[in-house]
Amino acid sequence: MQPDQSPSLYDRLGGVYNIAVVVDDLIDRVMADDRLNKNPAVDEAHHRVTPPGFKYFVTEMVCWAAGGPQQYSGRSMGDSHRHLHITEDEWAAFMDDLHQSLTKFHVPAAEGRELVTIVESTKDAIVAASPRSGPPPA
Numbered sequence: 001m002q003p004d005q006s007p008s009l010y011d012r013l014g015g016v017y018n019i020a021v022v023v024d025d026l027i028d029r030v031m032a033d034d035r036l037n038k039n040p041a042v043d044e045a046h047h048r049v050t051p052p053g054f055k056y057f058v059t060e061m062v063c064w065a066a067g068g069p070q071q072y073s074g075r076s077m078g079d080s081h082r083h084l085h086i087t088e089d090e091w092a093a094f095m096d097d098l099h100q101s102l103t104k105f106h107v108p109a110a111e112g113r114e115l116v117t118i119v120e121s122t123k124d125a126i127v128a129a130s131p132r133s134g135p136p137p138a
């Protein structure tokens with residue numbers, strides 16, 4: 001970091017050790033969330049992928065998106081979610097899980113909002129890919 005630059009979100013969150021703690025809690029919530037697992041495709045995938053591997057990819061992605069030195073090495077959000085047919089209600093449940101994890105670890109409001117903005121930026125690739133998410137905008 002240059003002296004005249006403000007610290008990245010990654011640095012303000014405390015780097016990978018802190019980000020991984022929040023992702024660990026979030027993925028535990030998401031994988032056990034009945035609101036998500038009532039979707040059979042999500043339920044199948046949640047029982048197929050291993051929690052450590054899933055946490056690894058999401059941690060890597062959040063670190064990268066927050067300005068850390070990591071390079072995200074997983075699939076695109078469209079490629080990894082298209083087959084899951086995720087609905088608006090399921091998206092809302094995921095965001096509720098995220099807010100619970102941010103609250104649990106007392107992530108400061110400003111940094112929490114920036115993280116939520118990053119996650120929201122993936123919504124079109126994750127939800128709009130679903131044939132069940134409604135008609136395309138006019």
Ligand code: HEM
Binds near residue numbers: 042
């Ligand atoms: C309702 C919301 C979501 C649900 C139900 C969901 C569920 C899943 C499931 C089941 C998988 C494994 C897919 C498979 O291998 O067949 C997956 C992969 C993944 N998801 Fe999500 N997800 C959601 C939102 C998000 C968001 C918001 C992010 C990131 C900001 C994210 C990041 C990832 C990553 C990084 C992978 C791994 C990609 C790979 O395997 O290469 N997901 N998700």
